[in-house]
Amino acid sequence: MRRPWRGLTALPVLLLALSVPSPASAAFGLQAGSAGFDASVTEQNGSPTGPAGSHPFVLSLHAGFSGGDVRHLRLELPAGLIENPRAVPQCVQAEFAAGCSEASQVGMLTLRSGGAGRAFPLFNLTPAPGRPSQLGARPFGAPLTLTPTIRQGSGEYGITLTASNVTQVVAIEALDLTVWGNPWATAHDGQRGSCLNPVDPDAPLGQCPIDTEAVGQLPRAYLTMPTDCGMPLRFGVAASAWDSAGAPTATVQRQTPSDCASLPFSFGAAAVPSTAVASSPTGLTMRLTSSQAGLTSPAQRFASQPRRAVATLAEGITINPSVGAGLGACTPAQFAAESAASAPGEGCPNPSKIGVGSVETPLVDEILDGALFIATPFDNPYGAPYALYFVAKAPQRGFVVKVAGKLDADPLSGRLVATFDGLPQLPYSNLRLEFREGQRAPLVSPAACGSYANRIALQPWANTTAPPPEATAFPIMRGAGGGPCISGGAPFVPQAAAGSLNARAGAHSTFYLHLTRTDAEQEITSYSAQLPPGLLGAIAGVPFCSDAAIEDAKRRSGNAELNAPSCRAASQIGRTYSGYGAGLAPAYTAGRFYLAGPYHGAPLSVVAINPALVGPFDLGTVVIRSAIQVDPRSAQVTIDSSASDPIPHIFSGIPLRLRDVRVYIDRPGFMVNPTDCSRFEIVSTLSGSDVPFTDPRDVLATAAVPFQASDCSSLGFAPRVALALKGKPKRGGYQQLRVTVTPRAGDANISSAAVTLPPSIFLAQNHIRAICTRGQSATDSCPGPSVIGRAEALTPLLSDPLKGPVYLRSSDNPLPDLVTVLHGPGGIRIFLECRIDSFRRGMRGSCENLPDAPVTKFTMTIHGGRKRGILQSAENLCRTPRKGIAKLIGQANLGQASKPGLTVRCPKRKSKKKRSVRHRSQRRPG
């Protein structure tokens, strides 16, 4: 349906319209070949404009349609072809209806219908809010506007002119858009204003020069050729119709800009941290500045813009893990959703913002305010772990600049290289990026005082030889925390706190360890600790996290590990919290603490598995496995750094700056307090490493924390001792001796035990076949003949009993020592060394300094028999009941003495049937 013609132009248009055939039912499309779509950028003589950055005479676009009445039209101009709306005056909307001044005319719009064409002046309009600029004509009195938008893809920065709801006053068969490169050129005088005869296009053109004096401006270039000589000019069209289906598109390519080599490239670049304090969170300001000369001068060429900026930050400026706390990330979709009109948070989420920025461009009269966002790791245009999005916009002008960059962090030093590729091929005089300051600034300043330099290298769009990088020197003038500069290496005095939450002797309690260091100190690279005697872990029933699972954890992403831990939950014995980063507000990550099996020769190990999730960064999984040694004499537990994994100081290029380590071993019933309330210490030994971290020389620091169990007086102590002989009870029989000690649950552990046999039990010296030397004992290679018995200890700490041989070993005492080597799971070995002497004419075995560990039952059996028995009865044991003497002292200094009777198997005299009776102690111990 046609709308009625209005105004003076109604009649001729009507005539034109009547001559137009009725719309066909064929699909809407473009005419074939150049009649359908054509475009060119040419000089006045019609030759293609060559030099990059020059100002063409005219930009011509032609679109010819078939099968419908065009409704929407989109014309894509080549990437980098600049249309500067501020080069000529703008025609305000009110004037546009009545007639714009000739000074704002930038070209012509020619419509063809029914075989005839008619040209209309094309004006540079004052854009509506939210539009950067607008071109408009009023064919037959009806407004037809072309609104530019900037294509952002891949740094293309091409302008697309869009005409929406094109007037239906005439069935447009073809459209010619002519945009002047220098609108006030006298060559266009004949096509300007009243000289442009819309009624009779073939009439001779008049002369309608611009009175530049009246306007108050010199002639200024409106169009500028791209500065990229590596890509031909590419034009595109897309259209749709009011009355037909179909959305035809077409593209054409024209000349490739030339002569880039002579194109000037003059930019200033600087990158300056915001602090002069060492090892501190810091912001960073990056600035690119440029002269815009040549952009509007018709006779000059516009300088090339930087396509790529590579900022190599000074050694020592690294990513600050503290930035991760609460940090979000911007997805590609969110980045794509960033538009000139989008409100904060509608595109990239606010938590992903790590800085601000601005862009000053001569194309719009406002400064574009920008924000710097963290891109989703790996899901970004670079596929990089660390990437940035910069979005600058002028909402009122509908102008937005979006740039993606990446940060490459050296895996060994953490040195950063920021790369912004595909910078706008649009003119800008000042581009500023500011990484935020504050305690959670994304960067950290170098660790030592001195002079440093950041370097920025720029690559022009023109592909000309890049100038040498520009260095920005900056000083670090104060030490970490604002103190004086430190010479001769950073100090290393880490602090430690540790203990049981419930210090009651013998109680199960959560054990905590808290290590801290300041920014001024060296990095922690290893940790070892010696726990006090008796502070033990009950590993009974706790399965080891397998080596395979631990290896698997090392290969997993942090999120994968977080959501489905590699180790079984049953192996978990605690939690860790690690604070990373410089400044007062480190970022904390939570991890899990597992029990694991033998490691590097140690019988046990613990493994801290920390998903390295720093804000949006999934750096993988930090796995630190520490060997646990159990002292064979005191059962004292030691974290052995020499057999443990080093603490990484850098992970995925981010120096971790581990500041705060908190370990909570809180598995119920796992940790057991000593039953000795003496004052002990938890001694932590840490090694620190200074810059450069590759220096193998570490500094050691020791932090001792007092540890003392309490309430020992509430512990009881009533172990039972039983002595049993097995063998021929008559005199001369070689007796097997079985000593059984059964402590009472909840009592203090045994510190020393001495058991004296009756005087009638002799040492059969001549049955001592071999004595193990100390050297053999240390290497667990005692000769078989030195073994005289076996022992077994049941402890609630272990699932399986500790078992091992009893042998005679060289001693400083007259007689060899009675040494028991108890072997436990994972290679745990406990040595019990007992002295043999005589007491009240009886043979006595005395064991001092026994491990402060709970024992359910301890049994020692000394072999009997004619061949290997070393105990011989000097009387008929069945004749008179005999007693031994047992004296035990608890860890809490409680003592108990008893006289356990010797249990002997005696034949019943009056019966030939072999039976045995037992002489039992008249008084049971305890």
Place this chain on the structure above:
Amino acid sequence: MSSSKNLTSAALLVAAMTLTLSLSAGAEVVDRGNLRVSFTGKLSPRTLPRSGAAPISVTVAAKIAATAGAKPPQLRRMTIAINANGRLDPGALPRCTVEQIQPATTEGALEACRGSLVGRGSFSARVLLPEQTPFPSAGEVYAFNGTYKGRPAILAHVYGTEPAPTSYTLPFQITRGKGGFGTLLTASLPQVTSEWGYVTGLSLALAGRGKKGPYLSAGCPAPEGFPGAVFPFARSVFAFADGKALSATLTRSCKVRG
């Protein structure tokens, strides 16, 4: 003239006897290499009948040491030969067996074989265990008349409580000797000292009298007309693990009773 000669001869003899007695009161010390063995003995009473025999007691003692602090070799066998004028009568007392007194405390041994008791003494040894400082071990010795492997023997029962209660019995087998030493007491030590023990001393005073007579008896082998005699009282032979064998002979004197 002849009487003066006789007097002179008698005076010389007495002087010689006096000199001999004064010499023989000490120990016989024998050195070989770094090994020193001293052997001493005593006969009591010294006044004995010229013919026939009277009950006596005999004390013998030996010490084994190394000079300059060296470790002495291990004693393997010890033989004590007693002059043929002395008589040892195992049949005079009840006989005891090793099994009756080993192992046992002294009290236990006496309880079992008190009637066979023929002497007492002491025993010392050094115990050298690997990597350990040698320590002394000592005990009292009670000697019993007994049999060992079916033959007469003196069973020397040693009992000590330091450093640990233990006992062992050293059987001195009694055999007949040849020549001037009619009785041999021979003991092999390895089975009682094992490889760790090094005997350093043994003393034994033997006597005893049973219902059938004295366990030990002797006469004084003085020729007619002489009031006493000097005679080889005992001879000891010590055989060591390194192959060395040292012997010493004790000369003692007696007076003719009546």
